[in-house]
Amino acid sequence: MVRTQPSPTPNLVSIKDVEALLETFFDGSIDSAHRMSPHYATLWREMKRITFAGGKRLRPRMVLLTYQAFGGDDAAAVVPVAAAQEVLHASLLMHDDIIDRDFIRYGTPNVMGGYQKIYQPLVKDAGERTHYAESAALLGGDLLISAAYQLIGQSSLPPEKVALVYQQLGETIFQVAGGELLDTESALRPVGAIPAELIAIHKTASYTFVAPLLIGATLAGITAEQKVFLRIYAENLGVAFQLQDDLLGVFGDDKQTGKSTTGDLREGKRTYMVEQFYALASDAQKATFEKSFGNDHLTDVQAEELRALLIEAGAKVRTEEIIATYEQRARKALDELLLFGGAHQQFTDLIDKAIRRTK
Amino acid sequence: MVRTQPSPTPNLVSIKDVEALLETFFDGSIDSAHRMSPHYATLWREMKRITFAGGKRLRPRMVLLTYQAFGGDDAAAVVPVAAAQEVLHASLLMHDDIIDRDFIRYGTPNVMGGYQKIYQPLVKDAGERTHYAESAALLGGDLLISAAYQLIGQSSLPPEKVALVYQQLGETIFQVAGGELLDTESALRPVGAIPAELIAIHKTASYTFVAPLLIGATLAGITAEQKVFLRIYAENLGVAFQLQDDLLGVFGDDKQTGKSTTGDLREGKRTYMVEQFYALASDAQKATFEKSFGNDHLTDVQAEELRALLIEAGAKVRTEEIIATYEQRARKALDELLLFGGAHQQFTDLIDKAIRRTK
Numbered sequence: 145m146v147r148t149q150p151s152p153t154p155n156l157v158s159i160k161d162v163e164a165l166l167e168t169f170f171d172g173s174i175d176s177a178h179r180m181s182p183h184y185a186t187l188w189r190e191m192k193r194i195t196f197a198g199g200k201r202l203r204p205r206m207v208l209l210t211y212q213a214f215g216g217d218d219a220a221a222v223v224p225v226a227a228a229q230e231v232l233h234a235s236l237l238m239h240d241d242i243i244d245r246d247f248i249r250y251g252t253p254n255v256m257g258g259y260q261k262i263y264q265p266l267v268k269d270a271g272e273r274t275h276y277a278e279s280a281a282l283l284g285g286d287l288l289i290s291a292a293y294q295l296i297g298q299s300s301l302p303p304e305k306v307a308l309v310y311q312q313l314g315e316t317i318f319q320v321a322g323g324e325l326l327d328t329e330s331a332l333r334p335v336g337a338i339p340a341e342l343i344a345i346h347k348t349a350s351y352t353f354v355a356p357l358l359i360g361a362t363l364a365g366i367t368a369e370q371k372v373f374l375r376i377y378a379e380n381l382g383v384a385f386q387l388q389d390d391l392l393g394v395f396g397d398d399k400q401t402g403k404s405t406t407g408d409l410r411e412g413k414r415t416y417m418v419e420q421f422y423a424l425a426s427d428a429q430k431a432t433f434e435k436s437f438g439n440d441h442l443t444d445v446q447a448e449e450l451r452a453l454l455i456e457a458g459a460k461v462r463t464e465e466i467i468a469t470y471e472q473r474a475r476k477a478l479d480e481l482l483l484f485g486g487a488h489q490q491f492t493d494l495i496d497k498a499i500r501r502t503k
Numbered sequence: 504m505v506r507t508q509p510s511p512t513p514n515l516v517s518i519k520d521v522e523a524l525l526e527t528f529f530d531g532s533i534d535s536a537h538r539m540s541p542h543y544a545t546l547w548r549e550m551k552r553i554t555f556a557g558g559k560r561l562r563p564r565m566v567l568l569t570y571q572a573f574g575g576d577d578a579a580a581v582v583p584v585a586a587a588q589e590v591l592h593a594s595l596l597m598h599d600d601i602i603d604r605d606f607i608r609y610g611t612p613n614v615m616g617g618y619q620k621i622y623q624p625l626v627k628d629a630g631e632r633t634h635y636a637e638s639a640a641l642l643g644g645d646l647l648i649s650a651a652y653q654l655i656g657q658s659s660l661p662p663e664k665v666a667l668v669y670q671q672l673g674e675t676i677f678q679v680a681g682g683e684l685l686d687t688e689s690a691l692r693p694v695g696a697i698p699a700e701l702i703a704i705h706k707t708a709s710y711t712f713v714a715p716l717l718i719g720a721t722l723a724g725i726t727a728e729q730k731v732f733l734r735i736y737a738e739n740l741g742v743a744f745q746l747q748d749d750l751l752g753v754f755g756d757d758k759q760t761g762k763s764t765t766g767d768l769r770e771g772k773r774t775y776m777v778e779q780f781y782a783l784a785s786d787a788q789k790a791t792f793e794k795s796f797g798n799d800h801l802t803d804v805q806a807e808e809l810r811a812l813l814i815e816a817g818a819k820v821r822t823e824e825i826i827a828t829y830e831q832r833a834r835k836a837l838d839e840l841l842l843f844g845g846a847h848q849q850f851t852d853l854i855d856k857a858i859r860r861t862k
Contacts, residue, residue: 303662
């Protein structure tokens with residue numbers, strides 16, 4: 145008798161399924177928009193272009209990771225939920241770029257940058273053109289917030305589970321918009337008035353780690369106790385990730401990170417490290433620091449001086465220490481999760497990727 | 504035996520129930536935001552302030568109207584759905600005001616205007632202050648798009664009906680964002696390149712009439728045939744409403760409308776009437792028109808000249824005629840709906856309110 149090969153299970157999904165769904169989603173939207181007007185289709189094409197120009201699909205990957213690690217058995221139904229995390233991410237980037245007045249993303253023009261070109265022959269005044277481009281990106285972000293909900297609605301999960309995911313998405317948007325507001329306002333208030341850790345929890349950890357990891361796990365039927373530890377793991381990992389990002393933004397190797405290590409110093413970004421500098425430095429050090437921190441025309445020599453001050457005052461070490469503390473807490477929570485074998489390894493790898501990175 | 508009075512049915516709801524739910528929703532959000540930061544609570548307080556500063560609650564009223572007219576028997580479950588229409592409206596206004604650079608709504612500062620005051624002591628430069636204020640309003644609108652979905656999720660309707668409402672909301676946002684983009688871009692393109700009627704269908708009729716009327720009726724269990732006629736009624740009513748709005752924006756009585764009748768002429772707003780002017784006017788009339796149409800410093804005398812030109816060229820009459828055509832179509836569809844008694848009257852009243860209005 146011939147043994148048949150085990151057929152590939154239809155429930156084994158990968159990030160490629162998420163990619164395929166995203167492609168279908170954008171193509172369908174471009175078609176629908178085109179039925180209204182070719183100008184509307186242009187906006188959707190711009191949104192598709194930037195979504196596929198980069199991004200590591202970190203958030204959908206985490207949804208699939210926890211769903212499968214905690215024994216979920218209908219992964220195909222979770223693909224739209226995973227895709228929704230990426231669409232939310234794209235939406236947040238679009239609006240974040242408006243707030244930060246950034247026109248480049250993944251080394252290419254973002255939606256706003258794309259529209260500056262599209263409107264070039266139509267609007268002479270550069271300021272006006274930027275405003276129109278910003279308006280298009282604003283509408284784009286709005287559409288993708290709604291699209292995140294719509295993608296979830298496409299899932300074949302039972303209604304009570306879909307309702308859970310909707311709720312979690314609402315909670316996430318509530319958190320991340322608040323975090324974004326605090327981040328924006330922190331530049332207007334005294335250093336430390338809005339702690340960088342608070343911003344990191346709400347603006348980064350909430351939607352980059354907590355939501356994707358918890359959604360996957362919740363759908364797989366994680367216990368209430370596991371949920372507590374998974375949330376601790378995700379939140380601490382998320383804050384460590386953001387603080388590491390800030391550290392690399394000043395002390396990283398720009399060849400590896402792909403972004404300038406003077407940008408944050410030139411902007412005067414209020415990171416945890418800068419907060420620590422203000423807590424630890426002498427008045428003389430602070431006076432020297434303030435001479436060039438946040439200076440639009442910062443030179444490389446001045447940037448090197450700022451880095452030296454951050455080291456001398458102990459702000460760099462203090463930041464590395466707190467990152468280590470967050471990492472420890474994440475590892476401890478992971479132990480409490482009692483995940484064995486492959487699953488445990490994947491969660492440990494995630495810590496290494498998020499924190500022990502150089503880019 | 505004592506006959507008891509029939510107890511008031513718990514399913515008889517009114518717009519007051521919607522108001523109460525909106526109040527509960529905003530207060531709950533303010534509380535949750537406050538747990539994150541008092542600065543975040545400020546944003547939610549600003550959003551509540553402007554939502555309760557005005558607005559006729561036209562959209563929730565229409566949801567309740569059709570639900571009850573088509574025999575829906577669980578009106579209490581529809582209240583969150585009705586409230587969601589108002590929250591979507593508030594969100595769209597917030598982002599529309601960013602696009603139009605308007606700082607006043609209902610005769611009082613909108614969220615952007617409110618934040619200009621809040622940031623006054625924190626940001627010296629007026630342009631920078633406006634950008635920060637705009638960022639807060641941008642996040643506010645994002646939060647309310649998500650909140651519209653969340654409110655629907657609060658309904659006690661069966662899951663398959665909730666799913667229908669989610670779908671309709673997604674379709675509406677897709678329509679209205681497209682309409683808004685076309686409206687914005689119409690100013691950049693030749694008159695008539697993006698027809699005003701197309702914009703009116705997508706930007707106004709879609710979410711002001713079609714969505715609220717269809718959602719209420721769909722939840723009440725309207726037949727597929729009735730749905731066709733209700734959609735025709737709603738869409739024609741919506742376009743007539745917008746064209747009437749544009750007419751009042753130029754020829755209305757500013758004491759009754761509460762808004763300047765030179766604003767649209769000063770802005771150079773591309774209405775249906777202006778399109779008709781360009782189709783009908785002589786070259787000489789067009790040349791005179793273009794001397795002051797869209798002029799930032801338009802005088803009252805010039806505005807009066809523009810009005811005279813719109814009348815002379817026949818653009819005003821042509822607009823009144825097309826409004827009458829849309830009205831006729833709405834009335835015809837209403838007849839096909841075969842609604843009798845009170846219900847029919849309410850739908851006729853809606854036509855009168857939307858079109859035969861002076862304010």
